[in-house]
Amino acid sequence: MIEAQGLTKDYGDKRAVDGLTFSVRPGVVTGFLGPNGSGKSTTMRLILGLDAPTGGDVTVNGKHYRDHEAPLHEVGALLEARSVHTGRSAYNHLLALARTHGIPRSRVDELIDLVGLREVAKQRAGKFSLGMGQRLGIAAALLGDPSTVMLDEPVNGLDPEGIHWMRSLLKGLAGEGRTVFVSSHLMSEMSLTADHLIVIGRGRKIADTSTSEFLSAASGNVVRLRSPQAAELSRLLVAPDVTVEALEPGYLEVHGLTAVQIGDVAAANGIALHELTPQQASLEEAFMDLTREEIEFKAAELEPEEAVA
Amino acid sequence: MSTLASIQRLPRAAHTGRVTQFRVVLSEWTKLHSLRSTRWSLFAGILLTIAFPVLFAAVTSSHWGTMSAHERADRHPLDIALAGVNVSQLAIAVLGVLVITGEYSTGMIRASFTAVPKRLPVLWAKTVVFGVVSFLLMLPPVLIAFFASQAILSRHDLLQISFSHPGVARSVIGGAIYLMLVGIFALGIGAIVRNTAGGIATFAAIFFVIPPLMNILPTSWNNAISQYLPSEAGRQIFSLTHGAHSLAPWPGGLLFVGYCALTLAIAAVLLVRRDT
Structure with missing residues (x-):
């Protein structure tokens, strides 16, 4: 369960996340949809406490992420930006993370097999392809058997087999009653995996609805x-x-x-x-309609200021 | 990777409890020894600590016959034995900076702070692990450097000094303590600057650029200020003799420890406040 209330983040005078209020429920895959630069990754960093919000609040499983005694058991996260030391082997990367929580080596081995990195586990992560890096990031996210899984653009760099694997993994995780929060800028991918959608554009929430409602409402x-x-x-x-x-x-x-x-x-x-x-509009079309409105709305909002200036 | 599609369920795992400082120390130990940069830097530190004294001792020994009385008086056996410390401190400092900036440059810091969101345990664990490892690995080299250089200089009575001579054991072991503290100081600088090049440059400025600049100042100012610089205060830990304008070993050493503590304290405050 992830709950955000009026979540806002400014970087200098640029507002990256603008008053986001949403909740991500357990048992379903919730897609977090928005174009590149719309604030998805920032929102995820705010959830993990890596960045501090300018305003508002966000909790995971009822607490601020920072206040959890064993955060890896609560939330497993894959961030869009690589979070692996390039000089360390995949195995040692996972082991170093596991040791902070007393997670045994056997679990590290289990995850390496799960994501299919057994043959390259002793190689330096810096030599990994994008797809292998994603698999390593997913292994790190699932290490603590977390009740909430949050993945930023997880299919990036995966081959078709990997994408198929990712879809069934996400559905399986949600089926076990976990909270699954997955961001993407690919609407087609989300329409196949997500049961619920939170759509943002320019840091603001545009839609928060089930995927089927989103599609039928948007088709006009x-x-x-x-x-x-x-x-x-x-x-x-x-x-x-x-x-x-x-x-x-x-x-x-x-x-x-x-x-x-x-x-x-x-x-x-x-x-x-x-x-x-x-005709049923594709998710892409629906999404572009929505974000176009958001951008026009923004532009209209700016005009009076320009007139004054 | 052919087995990938067949395994799609996440096996359950026992929840093994909370993050503790001890567990974070174990994690940092895993991180430190699993990088090649660590092994190379420490190997360079060990090599330089031993090789320079051996080289200087050999050169001094072979030229002794042709040296003037004045030149001979300038040679001190302990200076020869610990000459390597002045060089190897750079290798240790670079590693100290890298221990933290390597995480920022690769993005590893996000994984570290996701696992340990309170953050400070990571800084303390890095300090403890790197401090203990650098001291334990640099202690044998300073001892080897001392006894090896003494063995090479055994023909020259003037250059003989006993390990039990007052201050000698303190100076030799102090060499390893100094290197450990230099590493910790550099780690603190790295945590403040968060950038490898910037961290190394800052360290070099404090240790190698500012001290000679002091000579520009009027002599009375220079004498009053220089002894309190981190490099000068720290140097007293492994110096046998102390000039009129330098601190004694203990005050100097404690002042250097104070600088390390101050650097880590600033790093700690920034670590908790800054976005990652």
Whole structure:
């Protein structure tokens, strides 16, 4: 369980995180979605107490991260920036972390096998590829068998097999009742893994909803239809808040009406329909719509100040 | 990595309890001995501590016959025995800086502070582990340097000095203590500066640049101030003779310990306050 209340972080005069309030519940995978530079990594550093918030508060499992007696048993974290000494072997890196909590060597071995780094465990981490580095970071995150798992862009650098593995790992962790919080700028990846989404843009929360609701709300009323009398139907459908676009002869995309409304109009006028398909916006499109609004909102907000200046 | 896809469940593990200072010390010991830079720096420190006295003793011994009385009077056997300390201190200081700045440059510090979010146990553990390791590893070299240089100089009565002579044992063992303190001082500097190049430059400025600059000052000022500089105060720990304008071994040594404590205290305050 992660709970943030009005979480804010300024770096100089730049506001990286702006009044974020959210909670991440156990038992589901919560996606943390936003474009690069939107404040995801900063938020995660604030959760871990690596950076101190300018305002607001964030707790993990009911306490500030810093106040946990055994933090690695509470939260396992993979940060976006590499957090491994390049001169140390993967095994010794994990062992050094394990020793702070009295975690035995057998657990280190177990994690090395889990992430598939057995053959390179004695090699210096500096020689690792991006994907191997991610696996090592994931092993470190899971070392303490934590009840909350927080991963920043975990599929970065993983091969397709690794991405598949990561998805099932995350679902498995959530299935065991753990809190799973995963950031990504790849909406398509999140739509496959996350049950719930927290979307941020420019440090502000834009959406906090289930993935399915997010998709259906964002798709709006877009319907594609095929008809031999497309031109006639088009004239009948057009209204102030309805637009019709001909994608190809006889094939239309209608914005602003549902498939039911269009079908009824066609039937009432005796127009034949060969296809009538409601379009579901991809998560990418939904996301870009949302963040565009956020950016426009920001711009509108700035105008009065500029006028004064 | 072919077995990867088959293992997807995280095995459960017993929760082994909380972070303790002792556990963090064990962790820092693992970190220290598992890096090549540690082994190379300490090896260089050991080599320089022994090699310079052996070299100086051999050169002095072979030129003794041609040296003037004045030159001979300038040679002190303990200066020869501990000549290496002045050189090896740089290797130890570089390692002291690296012990902490290496974590900042690689990002390891984020993993360290995630495991130990109270942070200060990490600083104390690094200090203890590095202090104990550098003292234990530098003690044999200063003893070897003393007895080896004495053996080489055995033909020259003027250059013989007994280990039991007042102040000699203190000076020789003091060489190892001085190196340990230099390492701790450098570690504190590294924790404040958080950057390898900056840390080494700061250390070099304090130890090698500022002391000669003191000669610009009027002599009375120089005499009054120089003895209190970290390098000058620390030097008294392994010096047998003490000039009119230098501190005695104990006050000098304690002052140097004070500088180390001050550096670590500043580092501790900044460590808790700063973002990582």
